[in-house]
């Protein structure tokens with residue numbers, strides 16, 4: 001069993017002042033009612049273009065985001081790398097719905113891929129498909145509905161762009177992750193990414209799709225994808241997460257009256273996540289695992305399987321990943337023990353990463369999340385440092 005409570009290792013990269021700020025931050029977002037009111041106010045501020053940078057940047061932004069651009073984020077990646085934690089620089093701008101914003105997102109992702117070339121601090125590149133196309137088109141394609149001429153062109157542009165992003169990342173020998181969002185348009189993305197894997201994953205997994213294991217259909221889908229990869233002779237890159245949009249999924253299913261695609265409870269999601277990892281582990285000849293979670297139990301299970309089966313900690317078919325600002329106790333301890341760790345470093349202009357930040361705040365309230373855990377680790381480290389100073 002790996003001990004994840006060594007705060008000296010977890011926070012070696014954080015200054016006293018960083019930790020004090022983090023303590024205040026986690027205390028604040030630990031109040032669900034405050035987060036609720038804060039989220040509404042921030043959304044209003046964004047809508048009326050009220051300046052928010054002055055309050056957001058030194059607080060929640062600096063804790064959860066690498067910077068406003070690649071330059072700032074590269075500095076963060078270099079710092080983490082000193083502790084063997086690699087980075088995934090994630091341009092976290094969501095739901096671009098004009099051609100101009102999609103083109104801008106595409107160009108920025110291309111820049112992030114070029115930035116990864118020859119950069120030892122970057123382990124993977126990543127993109128969100130919804131930054132590149134309107135979700136209404138993805139939804140139509142997912143439902144096999146007919147498209148207008150314009151939509152056909154836009155979907156074709158989307159596929160070409162995805163291909164170029166994969167091609168460029170593969171050229172620089174950096175694997176690329178494709179994020180997942182809402183289930184009702186995921187099929188179109190799955191199909192495109194599967195084609196990319198078939199093309200680029202001949203000898204190793206360089207393109208990874210995301211499997212949201214809170215979905216009831218994903219374990220079967222994983223098995224189908226693994227079998228297909230085996231038959232066709234390519235590697236399946238599988239990024240596993242539990243899934244970030246549960247409430248939205250359930251609300252939509254209820255309002256349009258179809259069965260919720262999400263597991264009925266947390267235990268079922270946890271089981272699906274662990275089953276998917278174990279299934280993939282048992283098929284490491286075909287599947288490479290990107291384990292995206294802050295859940296210590298799931299991580300212990302995967303590490304346990306590796307140890308029991310004599311798989312080296314740094315086997316390049318298994319990577320662990322957590323989000324910047326969360327679970328440093330896991331990331332830095334795993335890296336310390338020689339596992340492959342890639343921290344997701346979101347970046348982007350303050351206003352544009354607000355949806356990401358609001359999700360992180362909501363996920364970290366004391367009701368839903370792990371605020372208590374983060375807070376007690378931060379407090380323990382501050383206390384430890386004080387004691388060391390006294391001695």
Ligand SMILES: Cc1cc2nc3c(=O)[nH]c(=O)nc-3n(C[C@H](O)[C@H](O)[C@H](O)COP(=O)(O)OP(=O)(O)OC[C@H]3O[C@@H](n4cnc5c(N)ncnc54)[C@H](O)[C@@H]3O)c2cc1C
Nearest residue numbers: 179180241242243244265266269292293294295321322323
């Ligand atoms: C590196 C990384 C990349 C990520 N990329 C994506 C991505 O591309 N797409 C995406 O959707 N998310 C992504 N996420 C977020 C992820 O899906 C989770 O929301 C987040 O990590 C919390 O889950 P956990 O496994 O870390 O922790 P845990 O606290 O163990 O799990 C919380 C999760 O369990 C599930 N859950 C909670 N309550 C219930 C319930 N009552 N019934 C059923 N299920 C429940 C939900 O999925 C919830 O988010 C990513 C996370 C990481 C660390």
